Amino acid sequence: MTYLADVGALARKDLLLELRARDTIPAMLLFVVSTLVVFHFVLPTGSSDLAATGLLWVALLFTALLGLSRAFAAEREQGVIDGLVLAPSDRSAIWLGKALSILAFLGLAELIALPAYALFFKPVDAALVGGVALANLGIAAVGTLLAAMATAGRARELLLPLLFLPLAIPIVIGGVGASVADDPGRYLGLLGVYDALFAIICWASFEYVVTE
Amino acid sequence: MIRARSLEKRYGEKRILRGVTLDVAADEFLLVTGPNGSGKTTLLRLCAGLAAPTRGELEVTVERGRVGYLAHEPLVYRELTALENLELYGRLYRVPERRERTGMLLERFGLWDARHARAGSFSRGMLQRLALCRTLLHEPSLLLLDEPYSGLDDEGARLLDRELGERASHAAFVVATHEPERLERFASARLGLA
Numbered sequence: 001m002t003y004l005a006d007v008g009a010l011a012r013k014d015l016l017l018e019l020r021a022r023d024t025i026p027a028m029l030l031f032v033v034s035t036l037v038v039f040h041f042v043l044p045t046g047s048s049d050l051a052a053t054g055l056l057w058v059a060l061l062f063t064a065l066l067g068l069s070r071a072f073a074a075e076r077e078q079g080v081i082d083g084l085v086l087a088p089s090d091r092s093a094i095w096l097g098k099a100l101s102i103l104a105f106l107g108l109a110e111l112i113a114l115p116a117y118a119l120f121f122k123p124v125d126a127a128l129v130g131g132v133a134l135a136n137l138g139i140a141a142v143g144t145l146l147a148a149m150a151t152a153g154r155a156r157e158l159l160l161p162l163l164f165l166p167l168a169i170p171i172v173i174g175g176v177g178a179s180v181a182d183d184p185g186r187y188l189g190l191l192g193v194y195d196a197l198f199a200i201i202c203w204a205s206f207e208y209v210v211t212e
Numbered sequence: 213m214i215r216a217r218s219l220e221k222r223y224g225e226k227r228i229l230r231g232v233t234l235d236v237a238a239d240e241f242l243l244v245t246g247p248n249g250s251g252k253t254t255l256l257r258l259c260a261g262l263a264a265p266t267r268g269e270l271e272v273t274v275e276r277g278r279v280g281y282l283a284h285e286p287l288v289y290r291e292l293t294a295l296e297n298l299e300l301y302g303r304l305y306r307v308p309e310r311r312e313r314t315g316m317l318l319e320r321f322g323l324w325d326a327r328h329a330r331a332g333s334f335s336r337g338m339l340q341r342l343a344l345c346r347t348l349l350h351e352p353s354l355l356l357l358d359e360p361y362s363g364l365d366d367e368g369a370r371l372l373d374r375e376l377g378e379r380a381s382h383a384a385f386v387v388a389t390h391e392p393e394r395l396e397r398f399a400s401a402r403l404g405l406a
Contacts, residue, residue, distance in 0.1 A: 002306075009303050013292065020291045020330075079285030082262055083346065087304035088277025212264040 006089045010097025015104060017074055024070045028109040032063040033116050040120040052121035053128075053179045057172055060113065060132065061165075064139045067105050069160055071098060071147040081151070085210050095206035099144040106136045127188070131178030134191035138171045138198055145202040148209050170194050213238055213274050213354055213384045214259055220267035221254050228254045232268070234403055238353070241385040241398045246405030252388035253284065255405070256356045259386055272354070274384075277305055280352030282360055286343035290332030294323055294342050297331055298349060305350035317345040321371055336363035344372060348379075355379070357387045361394060369394075 018024055039055040075081040084094050110132055118124045143164055150160040174194060177187030214236040221229040229251035236242050244252050257263040259272055260281045272279075281287075288297040295314065302310030318324045321341040326334070331342060340363040347355065360376075361369050376385075380398045389395055392402075 006304060009300060013289070013296075013300055016296075017289060017291045074289055074291070078288060078290060079283055080287050080289060082260075082281065082283060082285075083287035083301065084304065085262065086260060086276060086279060086281055087301070088275065088306055089304045212262070 003090055003093055006093040007096045007100065010084075010094060011100040011104075014098060014101035018101070018105070021074075023073075024067055025105055025108055027070075028063050028067050028105060029112050031066050032059055032109050032113040035059040035062065036113065036116050036120055049122050050180055052117075054176060056113075056117050056121070057176050057179070060110065060135070060175075061139075061168060061172065063109050063113070064106055064136075064143060065161060065164060067102060067109070068139075068143040068147045068164065069157065071102055071144060072151040076151045076156075081210060091207040091210060092203050094210070095144055095148070095202060098148075099140040099202075102140040102144055103136055106139060110136070127181075127184035128179045130188055131175045131184065131191065134178075134188060134195060135171045135175040137195040138191060139168065141195065141199040141202045142167050145206055145209060148206065152209070167198075213240075213272065214386070215271040215273075216258075216268065217270075218268040219255075219258065219265050219270055221251065221258060221263065222266045229258075229265075229405070232403070232405070234401075236354075236384050236386060236401075238384055239381055240400050241380055241395075242387070242401045242403060243392055243395055243399040244386060244388040244403045244405065245390070245392050250405035252405060253358055256281070256283075256358050256386060256388055259354075260356050274354040277350065278353045280347040280350070280355045280357075282343055282347040282355075282357040284358055284362070286331070286339045286346070288331045288339070288342055288346060291330060293328050293330050294318060294334075294345075295327040297342065298345055301346050301349055307350050310349075313349060314345075317348060320375070321345050322367065337365050337368050340364050341368055341371070344375070348375065352383060354384045355386070357385065359389055360387060361389070361391055 036059055043051060085091060114124050146163045147160060150156040150163065153159045171194065174187045174191035178184040181187055216232055216234045219229060219232040232255060244255060246252055258265055258270060260279055261272065261276060298314040302314055307313055318327050321344060323338065323341055326338065331339065334342065360372055364372060376398050387395055
């Protein structure tokens with residue numbers, strides 16, 4: 001219970017920080033909508049729906065990357081991470097709290113992105129929504145760990161995409177597959193396995209990322 | 213509480229700390245002095261467990277949650293109020309009766325009236341006072357203080373003097389400073405870094 005209370009307090013703190021500073025969600029919203037608008041004009045008339053779906057996933061992935069690049073900004077700028085790491089609470093609570101707030105940010109961005117996609121390209125079906133929801137879990141789990149790693153480095157702006165994009169390939173395969181395949185179950189299953197596997201790995205390894 | 217032998221710390225090719233040996237007992241007040249770049253902050257980070265030594269032995273027998281670490285940065289969120297910051301730390305550091313304790317510390321350091329103001333609006337001195345509240349919140353038994361008087365005005369320095377005077381016999385201190393004369397009366401041991 002104490003662990004969950006710590007996670008809740010850390011996630012609430014992130015949401016409160018965003019509510020006050022408003023420096024991540026507006027940027028994510030603006031980015032995803034403008035990317036979809038650009039893609040709308042980039043695709044020639046009569047292009048297949050498959051291409052549009054692929055572009056949606058590109059937009060979602062890079063929007064997530066934008067959010068992740070700001071994930072530990074407050075902790076980095078104020079050196080707060082040291083204070084959190086020294087607390088007797090389980091350090092994985094820092095990861096879980098941050099991953100939950102990232103999940104909320106992604107969900108908010110997609111609340112705008114998916115209707116915009118439906119407006120510009122084609123209607124959104126349940127398989128696509130399911131794929132996006134499962135992809136969010138994996139992005140938040142892996143992305144939070146990598147954002148913490150990148151924060152400790154000097155070239156953090158370069159490091160995060162270099163670490164994140166290769167690890168996000170299974171998410172893209174699962175997400176795009178779930179969105180376009182006749183039988184999306186297999187791809188949703190892949191996303192589910194990815195989420196579970198990486199959530200455990202990230203949860204267990206976060207301690208070693210934030211300490212030397 | 214702390215036992216270090218031939219401690220060395222390198223970042224890449226650069227050697228920050230070389231051959232430091234020290235012992236800090238439960239009620240000892242160790243004053244660490246030295247010029248800029250001599251490794252004072254690094255030594256405190258090593259003792260806090262925030263960094264690992266490259267060579268040598270370091271044993272800190274205090275539990276993580278019993279260490280109070282005052283860094284150069286206040287380690288508080290600028291978008292949160294003073295009260296919210298201390299509430300958050302109080303929860304994470306398992307402080308019993310944290311509301312009362314938070315209020316008491318804010319009062320003692322003259323921040324009670326500013327408790328609902330965001331830390332980002334604080335002056336350097338107020339931030340240092342808030343950082344001291346954060347450091348002392350969980351009644352640490354080992355205090356690692358990096359330039360504790362930094363940014364404090366006369367009133368703030370007087371308040372810190374009072375806190376140090378009250379706690380000097382109950383906790384172990386390792387204090388890095390450029391103003392050793394201010395802390396001489398508390399010090400029971402000295403370490404000069406070159």
